[in-house]
Amino acid sequence: MTHHPTGGDLLVAVLRELGIDTVFGIVSVHNLPLVEAVDRELRFVPVRHEATAVNAADAYGRARGSLGCALTSTGTGAGNAAGSLIEALSAGTGVLHVTGQVESRYLGSGRGFIHETKDQLGMLRAVSTYAATVPSTEAAGRILREAARAALRAPGGPASVEWPIDLQYAAQQDDDTAAPIPVTPHPDETALDAAARLLAGARRPLVWAGGGACGAADRLAELLARTGAGLLTSNSGRGTVPEDHPQVIGNFATTPTGRALLADADVLLTIGTHFRSNETGDYSLSLPEAHIQIDVDAAALGRVYPATHALQGDADAVLGALLARLPGAPPAADGNGTTGGVEPAWTARVASVREEVRATLHDAIGPQAAVCDALRAALPRRGVVARDVTIPSSSWGNRLLEIYDPRDNVFPRGGGIGQGLGMGIGAALARPDESTVVMAGDGGLAVHLGELLTLAQERPALTLVVFNDGGYGVLRNMQDRYSERRSGVDLTTPDFSLLARACGLPYARIASEADAAPVLSEAVASGSPTLVEVDLAALGPMKNPFTPPVKIPTA
């Protein structure tokens, strides 16, 4: 039994167990003991909106491959966090969200106690993978750890704990010493044998890695070497094998050549992927019939595409079991391509598809290709690329801009705008010795413009690249193509140089292809926050206006 003077001290102890050294939030009368203890013992980052607290904590966890923590207030504060909790829930990423609650004796009384909320727990339950109320000073430690475990356990997501303010101030007794070992399912030997046989006999194999493959990087690379398979990825699976590897096609499955390759593959192994609509052309992609699917979440097996071999378990463990069953030598070693293993022509085709999809996209994005190239050249190999939902992300940032480690690949998997800067700040503070770049549109940035002040105050090594087209470009393109008139897409944007000056941030502008390399290399090399505006009107258009891969029934 350990005693802590307040709930804040207990929270700090639990955060230390979890390896969390930085916490994001907004202070309030309903979380003061927590914020004060965190600020005293760790690092407290006062963001300007609770949604950002969650986005930053989420990205902090993603950038480290672990968990982040957000602190919010009761009522509106907790409600403000909800949108970003939805993102973490959709992504299955770990956030420990601790929020205040009114004094325990007034809980649910409906008497209008300051910040009182009708069924706050119900709201948190709806947007979190776990939600609980701290009922006593003996239970807080157990509940916080239970929440953290739930956030980290597949399918993952945010865990919310609401904590009545009187109980936060009180001394705590913590007797939760025995952390239960999580039980991970593992497929049976017969299922593994059958899947391994199929894979060993494949002549034209492909692998598709999603976010669930991130913990299996080495074994996935070994699998590519031993089978000669090409690797497609979802957006979340990017970087699990570095994207400059010759067998990595990447997030290009829905391109014409990607589709054709899938159509000709004889075996597909998919690992930890949701087959999200945007990554399958609204499920129009056809996959080979012989489909081995690995997922730790039983609900994901066969949910979108039928699986002939469904293997429930941890990606790394199941890949290890499959590798142990494959013939030892790399199949390509047999040289003549007539017996066993991959056809040499398939390996060559994978390599050429890899080149073709990149060259085609590089050409299609016109002058933005110079920005993409300059961004990659400016960033060290292990820099974080955080992206809001903007045309440059959706077209090339999510595909062409190479990623070499999944922890460097931070973006809202649920597609909500406005979260990129907060995520970038969280990632940058999670890895203070490395560089972070944020790609945001003028529309997405405007959602949380206040976070420019967080950026100016915390001063991480973050380059914020704002792609300014004076509005919600992607919806403008859709309306220009499918509608009679524009509605709600043209926006007043600030003078970004004055805005940066007002916040005390250095500013630079890219108005031509030639500007891209010098501006971005200087901004990243500065090691401090910089606002870079890409003036898209001056830079010039992409070859075709970008529209998203969604169905328009009236089109």
Ligand SMILES: Cc1ncc(C[n+]2csc(CCOP(=O)(O)OP(=O)(O)O)c2C)c(N)n1
């Ligand atoms: C929270 C949320 N609200 C609305 C949308 C719809 N939406 C998707 S992209 C977009 C436009 C974003 O504009 P901007 O950041 O300037 O990028 P651009 O499309 O101009 O490149 C909007 C409004 C969304 N995805 N998420």
Ligand SMILES: [Mg+2]
């Ligand atoms: Mg825009």
